[in-house]
Amino acid sequence: MTAASRRGLLAAFAVSLPVLVGVGYSTLASLGLTGPGAAGEGSARIARVLGEPVVWTGLAWSLWIAAASTALATAAAVVVAVLFRGGARSDRVARLFAVLPLPIPHLAAAVAALLLLGQSGLLARLLTSLDLLTGPGDMPALVYDRPGVGLILTLAWKEFAFLALVAFSVVATRGGRLEEVARTLGARPLAVFRRVTWPLLWRGLLPAVVAVFVFAANTYEATAVLAPSDPLALPLLTLERYTDADLVRRGDAFVLVLLGTAVSLLAVAAHEWTRGRWDRLEP
Amino acid sequence: MVSRLRLKERGGAGSGLFSCIAVALALTVGCHTPPRDAAAGLARLPWDSVLARAKGNTVVWRMWRGDPSVNAFVDRWVGPRLKERYGITLIAVEGQGPEIVNQLVVEREAGSSGSADLVWINGESFGQLRRENLLDGPWAGSLPNGRYVDSSSSIIARDFEQDPAGYESPWGRVQFTLIYDSARTPNPPRTVAALGEWILAHPGRFTHDQQFTGTTFLMTLLYALGGGVGQYQGGFDSLRYAKGSALVFQWLERHRTAFWRKGETYPSGVAELHRLFANREVDFSMSYNQNEALAKVRQGVLPATARPLLLEDGSIANTHFLGIPFNATHPAGALVVANFLLSPEAQLEKQRPDGWADGTVLARSRLPPEWAARFDWSSEDPRVLSPDSLAKYARPEVSPGYRERLSADWRARIRHAGIEK
Amino acid sequence: MTGRLPARTVLLAALMLSALAPLGLLLVASLGRGWFFPALFPPSVTLESWGDAFRGGRMAVALWTSLGLAVCTGLAGAAVGWPVGRALADLRGWPRHLGAAAAFLPVAVPPVALATGLQISALAVGVAGTPGGVFLSHLIPAAGYAALYFLGVFTLFDRRIEDEARTLGARPRTVLWRVTLPMMRREVGQAFLLGFLVSWAQVATTLVIGGGRVRTLPLEVFAYLQAGQDRYAATGALLLVIPALLMLGAVQFAVERAEATPL
Numbered sequence: 001m002t003a004a005s006r007r008g009l010l011a012a013f014a015v016s017l018p019v020l021v022g023v024g025y026s027t028l029a030s031l032g033l034t035g036p037g038a039a040g041e042g043s044a045r046i047a048r049v050l051g052e053p054v055v056w057t058g059l060a061w062s063l064w065i066a067a068a069s070t071a072l073a074t075a076a077a078v079v080v081a082v083l084f085r086g087g088a089r090s091d092r093v094a095r096l097f098a099v100l101p102l103p104i105p106h107l108a109a110a111v112a113a114l115l116l117l118g119q120s121g122l123l124a125r126l127l128t129s130l131d132l133l134t135g136p137g138d139m140p141a142l143v144y145d146r147p148g149v150g151l152i153l154t155l156a157w158k159e160f161a162f163l164a165l166v167a168f169s170v171v172a173t174r175g176g177r178l179e180e181v182a183r184t185l186g187a188r189p190l191a192v193f194r195r196v197t198w199p200l201l202w203r204g205l206l207p208a209v210v211a212v213f214v215f216a217a218n219t220y221e222a223t224a225v226l227a228p229s230d231p232l233a234l235p236l237l238t239l240e241r242y243t244d245a246d247l248v249r250r251g252d253a254f255v256l257v258l259l260g261t262a263v264s265l266l267a268v269a270a271h272e273w274t275r276g277r278w279d280r281l282e283p
Numbered sequence: 284m285v286s287r288l289r290l291k292e293r294g295g296a297g298s299g300l301f302s303c304i305a306v307a308l309a310l311t312v313g314c315h316t317p318p319r320d321a322a323a324g325l326a327r328l329p330w331d332s333v334l335a336r337a338k339g340n341t342v343v344w345r346m347w348r349g350d351p352s353v354n355a356f357v358d359r360w361v362g363p364r365l366k367e368r369y370g371i372t373l374i375a376v377e378g379q380g381p382e383i384v385n386q387l388v389v390e391r392e393a394g395s396s397g398s399a400d401l402v403w404i405n406g407e408s409f410g411q412l413r414r415e416n417l418l419d420g421p422w423a424g425s426l427p428n429g430r431y432v433d434s435s436s437s438i439i440a441r442d443f444e445q446d447p448a449g450y451e452s453p454w455g456r457v458q459f460t461l462i463y464d465s466a467r468t469p470n471p472p473r474t475v476a477a478l479g480e481w482i483l484a485h486p487g488r489f490t491h492d493q494q495f496t497g498t499t500f501l502m503t504l505l506y507a508l509g510g511g512v513g514q515y516q517g518g519f520d521s522l523r524y525a526k527g528s529a530l531v532f533q534w535l536e537r538h539r540t541a542f543w544r545k546g547e548t549y550p551s552g553v554a555e556l557h558r559l560f561a562n563r564e565v566d567f568s569m570s571y572n573q574n575e576a577l578a579k580v581r582q583g584v585l586p587a588t589a590r591p592l593l594l595e596d597g598s599i600a601n602t603h604f605l606g607i608p609f610n611a612t613h614p615a616g617a618l619v620v621a622n623f624l625l626s627p628e629a630q631l632e633k634q635r636p637d638g639w640a641d642g643t644v645l646a647r648s649r650l651p652p653e654w655a656a657r658f659d660w661s662s663e664d665p666r667v668l669s670p671d672s673l674a675k676y677a678r679p680e681v682s683p684g685y686r687e688r689l690s691a692d693w694r695a696r697i698r699h700a701g702i703e704k
Numbered sequence: 705m706t707g708r709l710p711a712r713t714v715l716l717a718a719l720m721l722s723a724l725a726p727l728g729l730l731l732v733a734s735l736g737r738g739w740f741f742p743a744l745f746p747p748s749v750t751l752e753s754w755g756d757a758f759r760g761g762r763m764a765v766a767l768w769t770s771l772g773l774a775v776c777t778g779l780a781g782a783a784v785g786w787p788v789g790r791a792l793a794d795l796r797g798w799p800r801h802l803g804a805a806a807a808f809l810p811v812a813v814p815p816v817a818l819a820t821g822l823q824i825s826a827l828a829v830g831v832a833g834t835p836g837g838v839f840l841s842h843l844i845p846a847a848g849y850a851a852l853y854f855l856g857v858f859t860l861f862d863r864r865i866e867d868e869a870r871t872l873g874a875r876p877r878t879v880l881w882r883v884t885l886p887m888m889r890r891e892v893g894q895a896f897l898l899g900f901l902v903s904w905a906q907v908a909t910t911l912v913i914g915g916g917r918v919r920t921l922p923l924e925v926f927a928y929l930q931a932g933q934d935r936y937a938a939t940g941a942l943l944l945v946i947p948a949l950l951m952l953g954a955v956q957f958a959v960e961r962a963e964a965t966p967l
Contacts, residue, residue: 008795011788012806015851018844019809022821034392034824036385053702080719083712094716100723103948105905107925108941111934112726115733120562120741122729128742136564136741137487144548157722173860207852211811218814221907221926228548229493230698238816243381245407245687247415250385257817264812271808272801345916349931376916377927386915393827398915554932562741583737583750584932 023261030254036242037251049255054232059259061231065148066217069155074209076160078201081167082193095168101161106154110225113154117142144228151226155219159212163205170204171197203278210271214264234260322607322614326425326449333615338370340616345378345386346403349554352578352639360632365623371616380408387417387608397610400617404606406443407683409451412606419607421449422618428625433646439602443680444516451604454624455633456642458593458600458673459499462560462568462576465665466588471567475507475596479534482541488566490543492556493698496571497549498690499599502680504531505689507596512678519684528692535697549698561585571601573673574640576666581637591668597678602644627654636662642673727945733938753939763924763936767943770921773835774903774951777842781899782892784843785850792851793858807855810848818844819912826913833915841909846899853898857891889962893955904948 029035032045039045049055077098084094101109116122124139133139143150178200182192220235227233232240234256242253325333342365348354357375365371376399378386383402390397404412412418423429432453434440439453447453461478463471472478482489491497506512509527539546543565550556553570557579560568568585572578579585605624607617623629627650630643647655661669680686733739734753736746757763792803810818819841823832831837869883870876885892907922914920925940 004791004794005796005799007791008793008803009799011791011851012803015788015848016806016809018822019813019818019848021825022818023813025821025824026817029820035820036388054699057699057702080715083715090712090716094712094719097716097719097723099952100949101726103901103904103952104726104945105922105925105941107905107907107922107929108730108944109726111733111925111929111937111941112729115729116726118562118564120559120564122744125742125744129744136562141544144544144550146547157726207856214812214814218816220816221922224551225929229551230548230701232699235814235816242385242820245381245683245690247384247411250381254820257814257820261813261817264814265809268805268808268812272805275804276801343917348927351931351933374917377919378916382916389824390827393824393832395827395830395832398833398917552930554930557932558934564741579932582933583935586738586740 023258026254026257026261029251030258032251035251035254037248037253039248039251041251045251046255049252050259054237055234055256055259057231058234058237059263061148062217062223062234062260063263065151065155065223065227065233066213068148068152069159069216070209070213072152072156073159073163073212074205076156077163077167077205078198080160080164081171081201082197085168085171095164098164098168099161101158102165104158105221106158106219107221107225109154109158110151110222113150114143114225117150117153119143143226146228146231148227151222154222154226155216158222159216163208163212166205166208167201170201206271206274210267214267217263218260321611322419322422322618325615325618326420326422330425330427333618334369336615337613337619340370340400340613340619341372341374342400342613342616342620343374343376343398344401344403344617344620345376345383345399346401347379348375348377350578350639351582353641356633356639361620361624361629365620369616369619369623371619373620378402380404380406384408384411384415384417387412387610388415390610391417395610397608397612399608400611400613401620402606402608403603404451405601405603406445406680407686409442409447409604409606410445410683412608413445413450417609418450419609419611419614420451422607422614423447423449423452423621426452426618426622426625428622428627431627431645431649432625433644433649435646438600438677438679439644441679442602442604443686444518444682447604451606452621452625453602453604453644454621455630456600456602456644457571458573458598458642458677459496459503459569459571460573460575460598460668461592461594462570462585462589463592464560464566464586464588465590466586467563468566471592473592473595475504475594478594479538482538485566486541487543487545489541490546490549490556490559490565491569492550492552494552496553496556496569498686498693499571500569501531501689501693502599502686503594503597504534505685506599506678507594508534512597512681515681515685516679519682519688524685524688528689531689532692532696535693539697546697547701557584560589572640573598573642573668574636574666577636577640577664580666590665593668593672593676595676598673598676599680600677601680627651627658631657634658634660636660636664636667640667727942730938730941730945734935734942736935750935753936756936757939757943762919763921763940763943766919766921766924766940767947769835769919770904770944771947773839773842773920774900776839777846777903778896778898778900780839780843781846781850781902782895784847785852785854785895785899786892788847788851789854789856790858792855793861804852804855807848807851810845811852815845815906815908816912819909823912832913833917835914835918838910838914838918838920839903841913842903842906843899845906845909846902849898849902850895853895854891857888886962890959893959897952897955900951901948904944 030046031043032039032041080094080098084091114121118124119136119139119141124133124136127133127139178196179192182196218235220239223233223235227236238253238256241256242250244250362373365373383404386398432439438456442451472481491500505527508530514523514527550559556568559565561584573591576585576589576591580587580589605621607614611617627645630645633639633641634643643658647658650658732746735749737748737750739746792807795803822841826832826837831840866879866883869879905922907926910918910920910923921940921944925937925944928937928940
């Protein structure tokens with residue numbers, strides 16, 4: 001192994017050590033060896049928790065939210081990055097407003113969404129004043145709803161800002177010359193996009209997309225504000241178990257934490273595998 | 284090459300920093316510190332010694348900080364007086380029952396010193412802390428102001444039927460009420476049965492939350508449908524629970540499709556329920572504080588026409604207590620604070636209708652005459668319930684086991700009814 | 705060509721509206737009293753929650769705590785991420801995948817997992833409940849993001865300029881300070897910003913490691929929300945947005961000014 005490899009692996013190890021320690025503790029706790037709710041159940045607890053349908057519906061719901069919001073945000077980011085890539089004033093203004101939501105915390109965005117999209121929110125009040133609704137009950141449910149529309153829109157709004165930022169830098173640094181070549185070779189704009197721009201964007205965006213997906217699946221604050229109580233999203237279920245009246249069940253939370261982590265790690269592994277395939281295809 | 288070595292250093296420096304952090308963080312060996320009987324020992328000393336030891340203490344009090352009136356009382360009234368009279372600096376820190384228990388469990392494992400000297404607990408959290416030996420004591424009986432406490436009341440002398448046994452000291456009491464809007468609902472239902480009919484007649488206008496207050500509503504149903512609180516006193520009885528809970532779930536099944544959002548989703552806490560109520564999505568809210576309507580209208584959280592409502596089937600009441608963790612660093616200060624909060628002066632201030640309006644745990648009969656008179660107050664404000672009706676309908680809490688089971692079963696059978704088990 | 709313009713204008717307007725509308729809504733909510741359905745505008749306005757924030761109340765303390773933590777985390781995160789990311793970028797083959805995955809770990813593992821897992825270590829070492837402990841807990845994901853970011857940056861980085869500087873006789877330290885860093889001003893600024901924002905928005909780690917004693921602004925916003933104090937929550941939310949926006953602007957400005965000066 002070269003010196004470069006040794007350095008790199010040492011760096012990787014150092015960066016991931018605290019995380020591994022944390023995950024290690026959670027593993028011990030989920031086996032009932034430590035932490036609140038430690039009862040020495042061993043793997044029986046893990047089996048019990050993973051056998052509950054509530055856990056899997058919660059996980060599935062969280063993954064649905066993550067997938068939908070990430071897809072929306074990615075599509076919007078790509079569109080905006082391609083349409084507003086120039087140096088004109090309108091382009092710069094558009095790029096500024098696209099990333100404006102970046103420093104706005106998810107919690108604040110969720111509160112704004114609640115105030116806007118709730119059945120008694122501003123949108124409903126507007127429609128009521130126009131006599132299109134008679135009361136909050138007539139307004140379609142966009143928050144605390146099973147499909148999670150309000151939450152998806154809120155997360156997508158936030159993640160769009162982040163993905164747009166990455167997309168802008170990818171387009172700025174990579175796209176220019178290849179696209180010019182394609183155009184001079186006579187390709188039509190849509191073909192240029194499909195064959196040149198989109199693959200470049202996708203490769204540049206993929207790490208960010210994975211990070212966004214993983215974040216959305218595990219985020220607590222926005223979910224706590226906008227999600228329904230059934231199916232109960234995984235982060236909400238986790239906290240509920242951690243503060244359960246039954247002390248022993250509190251240890252269940254560690255199993256759920258590991259479940260959420262496992263999903264994240266799977267996503268990261270999938271990303272690395274995809275990267276590996278691309279690297280092999282490249283000259 | 285020299286440059287490669289320097290690069291390694293830099294890469295190493297970054298990873299070195301991290302390794303140090305990581306190694307430090309990897310110290311997970313927990314030593315078990317045996318509980319120190321600090322407060323218990325202090326309780327045996329004359330009070331003047333306790334006061335002397337408490338001088339200059341910083342007391343960290345973990346309590347619920349979710350209400351501005353409560354915070355105003357603690358930060359702006361209690362804090363300065365403790366500083367002035369006893370030289371104690373009070374730091375109030377957010378924390379509720381389950382968090383406090385978890386924190387103490389982990390602190391004991393880590394062998395670290397206590398982060399809290401005083402904790403606001405009751406019922407379930409008290410039971411868990413006692414079972415795990417996380418509380419210091421007994422000490423409550425040694426407080427000079429303890430002689431004023433109304434120990435004849437079953438609601439104060441017992442914490443969810445558990446005997447405080449000197450491990451916790453009472454400091455306030457509250458009672459469960461519904462809240463309605465007199466403008467929307469001029470003739471609200473006053474019994475559980477009438478409420479059920481009202482719900483069916485007004486679909487989508489009623490719900491309850493998923494936390495402590497919501498569970499209290501379910502317990503109210505248990506008492507009302509199960510034949511009264513007497514059925515459930517004397518410890519947890521699984522047979523009685525089975526019979527009673529069956530009635531509760533029957534009632535819920537019959538009415539839940541007429542709940543808000545067809546009973547498919549429930550607000551997570553009382554704050555969300557208040558929001559729904561204020562914004563006309565539902566017509567009832569609830570609170571485990573009899574004076575919630577008063578305070579929340581003043582804060583602009585509830586509409587001015589909000590009124591409290593006592594159900595004639597019974598209004599569950601409980602007392603909140605103060606405990607001292609086993610690893611408290613300033614138990615003497617904690618004792619002084621607990622005693623101060625029991626003083627007639629503090630209890631009176633806490634009870635003020637334009638402040639927190641929390642019920643007192645002191646007995647009029649035990650107070651010196653000049654204080655006793657000041658505790659009697661009546662108000663013409665329709666947002667205030669008369670002490671007589673409060674006393675008439677008050678029902679004590681029963682063993683925490685009922686709440687635990689009811690809440691768990693509600694989640695499984697009602698909240699996740701769509702999932703087959 | 706003219707057919708394209710309306711679509712762009714519409715999209716531009718939509719972008720502006722979608723970015724500003726939520727902020728406007730929060731502003732009104734932070735000032736309104738008793739703003740219930742079906743009122744389109746608050747019946748009365750109060751500066752109470754803003755007054756509390758500026759008179760050194762709970763929110764002011766939380767604001768300064770958050771700022772201090774975020775600035776430190778941004779600086780430390782960039783400082784740690786740079787060498788780590790660089791070292792990882794030098795890897796080839798399977799160690800590279802391992803390295804990238806390891807760098808992803810602090811980012812991928814949910815903060816809740818991190819916090820509960822490290823709580824006991826923090827307690828054992830004695831940093832739990834202290835700003836220092838919370839800073840360290842923020843640094844873990846921040847350094848991770850920075851390392852990942854620099855991994856990407858150094859992968860694209862053309863080392864030939866550095867090699868040329870060294871063949872001209874410059875010492876490695878000189879190469880770093882006079883050649884590489886000036887070229888990377890924008891990237892360093894972005895990495896600082898990343899770390900700043902990561903710390904700025906942290907809730908789970910602050911709550912668990914801070915044990916309720918270290919009060920940052922997002923924690924207070926959440927607490928106000930759970931207590932039903934929407935006006936205070938909205939004020940806190942805006943107080944969360946403004947400094948972060950200013951920091952974004954400041955970093956952009958500093959980077960652009962620096963880039964305007966010739967090397």
